[in-house]
Amino acid sequence: xxxxxxxxxxxxLLPQTNCGECGEVNCMTFASDLLERKKTVKECPPMVKDAxxxxxxxxxxxxxxxxxxxxxxxxxDRAVKIGGKQVMYRHDLTYHNPTAIAIDVSDKLGDAxxxxxxxxxxxxxxMHIGESLRLDAIxxxxxxxxxxxxxxxxxxxxxxxxxxxxxxxLDPAALRLAVEQKGVYERKPLLYAATKDNWKDVGALAxxxxxxxxxxxxGHLSVLKALAKTLREMGNDEIVLDPGFWTRGGLxxxxxxxxxxLRRSAIQKEDKDLAYxxxxxxxxxxxxxxxxxKAAAFRESCMASLLHTRxxxxxxxxSLDVWALLPxxxxxxxxxxxxxxxxAVEAGLKTVGSPNEMSPVLLTSNFALTYYTVANDLExxxxxxxxxxxxxxxxxxxxxxxxGQFNAAGVKELVASSSVETKAKHRKLVIPxxxxxxxxxxxxxxxxxxxxxxxxSSQIKEYLDKFWNASKTQ
Amino acid sequence: MSEPERSDLTKxxxxxxxxxxQIELENVQVAVEELILQLQPTMxxxxxxxxxxxxPTAKAVDRLLEAEFVKPVExxxxxxIEVQLxxxxxxxxxxxxxxxxxxxxxxxxxxxxxxxxxxxxxxMDVFDMPLTLPKAVRAHYEGVMDDPAAWAKKxxxxxxxxxxxxxxxxxxxxxxxxxxxxxxxxxxxxxKAVDVPVIIxxxxxxxxxxxxxxxxxxxxxxxxxxxxxxxxxxxxxxxxNAALEHGHLVVAFTPMDINNQKKLNRLxxxxxxxxxxxxxDPTTGALGYxxxxxxSLLERMRLAALKGDPELQMPILSAASxxxxxxxxxxxxxxxxxxxxxxxxxxxVTGLATLMSGADLFMVSHPATVKVLKGLVDxxxxxxxxxxxxxxxxxxxx
Numbered sequence: 001x002x003x004x005x006x007x008x009x010x011x012x013l014l015p016q017t018n019c020g021e022c023g024e025v026n027c028m029t030f031a032s033d034l035l036e037r038k039k040t041v042k043e044c045p046p047m048v049k050d051a052x053x054x055x056x057x058x059x060x061x062x063x064x065x066x067x068x069x070x071x072x073x074x075x076x077d078r079a080v081k082i083g084g085k086q087v088m089y090r091h092d093l094t095y096h097n098p099t100a101i102a103i104d105v106s107d108k109l110g111d112a113x114x115x116x117x118x119x120x121x122x123x124x125x126x127m128h129i130g131e132s133l134r135l136d137a138i139x140x141x142x143x144x145x146x147x148x149x150x151x152x153x154x155x156x157x158x159x160x161x162x163x164x165x166x167x168x169x170l171d172p173a174a175l176r177l178a179v180e181q182k183g184v185y186e187r188k189p190l191l192y193a194a195t196k197d198n199w200k201d202v203g204a205l206a207x208x209x210x211x212x213x214x215x216x217x218x219g220h221l222s223v224l225k226a227l228a229k230t231l232r233e234m235g236n237d238e239i240v241l242d243p244g245f246w247t248r249g250g251l252x253x254x255x256x257x258x259x260x261x262l263r264r265s266a267i268q269k270e271d272k273d274l275a276y277x278x279x280x281x282x283x284x285x286x287x288x289x290x291x292x293x294k295a296a297a298f299r300e301s302c303m304a305s306l307l308h309t310r311x312x313x314x315x316x317x318x319s320l321d322v323w324a325l326l327p328x329x330x331x332x333x334x335x336x337x338x339x340x341x342x343x344a345v346e347a348g349l350k351t352v353g354s355p356n357e358m359s360p361v362l363l364t365s366n367f368a369l370t371y372y373t374v375a376n377d378l379e380x381x382x383x384x385x386x387x388x389x390x391x392x393x394x395x396x397x398x399x400x401x402x403x404g405q406f407n408a409a410g411v412k413e414l415v416a417s418s419s420v421e422t423k424a425k426h427r428k429l430v431i432p433x434x435x436x437x438x439x440x441x442x443x444x445x446x447x448x449x450x451x452x453x454x455x456x457s458s459q460i461k462e463y464l465d466k467f468w469n470a471s472k473t474q
Numbered sequence: 475m476s477e478p479e480r481s482d483l484t485k486x487x488x489x490x491x492x493x494x495x496q497i498e499l500e501n502v503q504v505a506v507e508e509l510i511l512q513l514q515p516t517m518x519x520x521x522x523x524x525x526x527x528x529x530p531t532a533k534a535v536d537r538l539l540e541a542e543f544v545k546p547v548e549x550x551x552x553x554x555i556e557v558q559l560x561x562x563x564x565x566x567x568x569x570x571x572x573x574x575x576x577x578x579x580x581x582x583x584x585x586x587x588x589x590x591x592x593x594x595x596x597x598m599d600v601f602d603m604p605l606t607l608p609k610a611v612r613a614h615y616e617g618v619m620d621d622p623a624a625w626a627k628k629x630x631x632x633x634x635x636x637x638x639x640x641x642x643x644x645x646x647x648x649x650x651x652x653x654x655x656x657x658x659x660x661x662x663x664x665x666k667a668v669d670v671p672v673i674i675x676x677x678x679x680x681x682x683x684x685x686x687x688x689x690x691x692x693x694x695x696x697x698x699x700x701x702x703x704x705x706x707x708x709x710x711x712x713x714x715n716a717a718l719e720h721g722h723l724v725v726a727f728t729p730m731d732i733n734n735q736k737k738l739n740r741l742x743x744x745x746x747x748x749x750x751x752x753x754x755d756p757t758t759g760a761l762g763y764x765x766x767x768x769x770s771l772l773e774r775m776r777l778a779a780l781k782g783d784p785e786l787q788m789p790i791l792s793a794a795s796x797x798x799x800x801x802x803x804x805x806x807x808x809x810x811x812x813x814x815x816x817x818x819x820x821x822x823v824t825g826l827a828t829l830m831s832g833a834d835l836f837m838v839s840h841p842a843t844v845k846v847l848k849g850l851v852d853x854x855x856x857x858x859x860x861x862x863x864x865x866x867x868x869x870x871x872x
Contacts, residue, residue: 089774090766090770091773091774104871129762141868141869142868142869143868143869143871145869203535218865222541222542222543224543225543226539226540226541227538228541229539233533233535234535235533244865245864246862247862248860248862249857249858249862250852250857250858250860251859251860252850252853253583253585253854253855254856256583256585256854257583260586261543261545268548269544281867283867283871287862287867287870287871288870290872291872294815301819302819302826302850306826306830309769309827309831318871322809322810322811323810323815323816324811324819326810326811327761327802327820327823328823330762331761331765333762334762334765334769335766337766339770343730367764369763369764370763373763396759396763396764399757400729404707456805
């Protein structure tokens with residue numbers, strides 16, 4: 001039935017004029033970029049400008065549409081795209097649209113508490129390898145059971161933050177009241193949720209205000225599929241699937257199975273009724289009477305992390321503890337890094353700041369993560385230096401010292417082939433603490449004085465302040 | 475097609491679209507282009523092509539449409555090799571329990587496709603001399619770090635380790651340069667102190683490790699220990715021969731490269747090592763510092779194994795304790811929260827990531843990591859039914 005997107009089928013739908021307006025050499029290279037999702041159809045100027053290509057553009061867009069629908073939550077700068085998944089495994093291409101992390105806010109909290117919680121979620125930020133890792137949305141829960149209070153809380157959150165909103169209530173009347181608050185539906189909130197009991201009203205509400213909608217059917221995938229199909233029939237196109245997620249004991253088994261089956265149905269079995277982003281709520285780890293907050297946060301963090309390895313496109317978390325959120329956002333960053341990105345950076349001499357001939361000379365490996373971590377640390381701490389990057393075949397310092405790729409002969413070669421001996425007047429080389437065991441050998445081969453630096457680049461400034469300045473006066 | 479035909483078809487399509495909200499166009503591919511042009515004035519939006527024409531307003535639907543979910547099960551021609559760690563008295567060793575790992579027939583925790591025969595196992599790290607460990611880890615081993623046998627015992631008795639991973643780091647010429655004879659004696663002491671299977675690790679010194687492992691193999695004849703490790707640039711033949719002669723297993727270590735791993739595995743098998751005596755360690759990067767490479771590497775390897783690639787069908791070892799190399803795990807920074815929680819969580823999530831990607835055997839440092847990961851494995855396999863009502867989570871989270 002569906003035509004497969006291949007280089008040829010894609011190329012056939014392009015103008016095939018090789019006009020080069022897109023910046024590519026020819027239409028074939030553009031076709032290849034489309035397939036790899038490096039470019040979009042809109043980046044072909046003739047197809048946008050010329051009416052005669054319009055039908056082709058529509059067909060092409062359809063042809064290369066990812067098997068899992070892409071949905072945008074919210075508006076403006078903090079709008080977030082979810083879904084749009086192309087593959088089961090990231091090594092098959094890359095994963096698109098990092099899992100959105102929403103933080104829940106109960107309408108039972110006082111207004112001041114709500115504002116505080118929302119603020120903390122909005123401002124959460126962790127810098128890692130030069131990237132700012134943040135949270136993405138606020139899920140307002142109708143925990144009070146009072147529609148009026150829920151609507152007030154939603155209005156307050158909408159006023160407080162530009163983050164996308166998820167409105168959580170199974171009561172259609174409460175959802176409607178909340179959506180109809182001033183400035184709420186315009187924000188394209190995600191409505192949570194349509195169930196087998198309330199789908200008619202919630203589905204109509206979502207359609208009326210063009211809001212994306214979650215179908216929630218804990219443990220019953222046939223019902224979930226029926227809900228999605230029905231919501232679609234009602235005119236809703238932006239659907240998210242929540243198959244239910246249990247975090248305790250043996251219930252975890254079916255939680256994980258359901259996620260696997262849903263995503264495989266969408267991608268491998270091309271089941272159009274399930275071709276939607278998946279939501280999971282690790283916050284359920286907090287259900288129960290006064291859970292131990294540390295234990296619950298630990299559990300929730302594990303569950304949220306697990307979800308990044310099992311296809312979740314959006315999750316709702318409860319904990320705002322930094323220590324519990326860190327692993328989650330860090331794992332997300334890793335999983336959503338394009339695996340086609342090279343593991344290694346170019347070896348050679350780099351500079352940080354504007355070093356002079358008396359600035360320190362530091363040594364590191366060419367593993368991309370090591371290099372960026374070190375470079376970011378140095379910049380953040382305002383260190384000015386020459387940085388020698390050794391070709392360790394893309395391995396981190398510790399692994400490459402163990403594996404032999406980080407060796408004294410390599411360092412000698414690097415010193416000789418780079419211009420470091422002209423750029424620096426001194427002959428003092430700071431090597432990574434992890435490479436301490438090579439200090440003697442490096443000294444022997446390079447004839448430089450070797451100083452063993454800290455094991456972690458976060459401590460370089462302290463180290464240089466203490467030892468570099470002292471060494472200069474010797 | 476002729477003009478009247480076309481307008482007639484368009485009309486019918488519009489009726490259909492109004493009625494059902496979508497049009498099936500399976501057999502009229504050719505006409506699609508023309509149709510869209512024709513339809514456009516009336517049907518302003520075409521999302522996901524013509525098969526998804528949206529009615530402009532909500533459509534009344536009376537009852538939930540029928541739908542049946544079919545489990546998307548795959549068939550796997552290959553299988554991971556089952557490996558036994560440790561030998562009981564009846565088998566020529568002195569372990570009270572032997573452990574089996576590997577044997578997987580379906581991807582990790584794809585339970586709807588079938589059950590894998592063995593649970594992932596957890597080894598805890600023990601060293602033959604006191605070393606600088608992160609505070610959160612060290613706190614649990616105060617008082618035993620000078621006594622490897624006591625350290626090992628503590629891991630098994632108190633922290634429920636399935637296996638002891640004993641590392642002879644003091645043999646490093648750059649450290650204490652302990653003799654191979656002395657090292658072998660400590661290994662004997664550790665074996666005597668615990669009755670679980672043991673992994674014997676060297677110091678990472680490429681020249682000395684094969685000799686250290688050879689001597690340790692001799693000292694533990696028949697115990698089915700796992701000798702950790704050999705790589706392409708070490709004297710792997712020496713270790714393989716020792717394993718063959720004394721009834722042990724070997725870890726094949728490569729730094730994050732699937733092709734090198736295949737090459738090394740081939741070399742070891744060619745050197746005469748039976749395939750059920752081999753465990754592979756393709757490197758576990760710490761969370762935040764390369765874990766994604768490990769995830770993809772393990773996923774690729776496991777899929778290859780299940781598809782039938784004989785060179786990648788060995789059980790996988792994951793050193794989750796590499797997580798402690800990440801500063802986020804150990805650094806004292808108030809802004810990142812208390813490191814007593816942050817550290818073990820970092821190691822747990824590192825292990826969890828490789829667990830979900832196919833690792834069969836783990837090396838970890840913190841007792842909490844063992845506890846949590848073992849609990850998660852049980853949960854993922856469906857053990858320990860508890861009641862957790864999530865239907866009303868909106869109102870029941872406190």
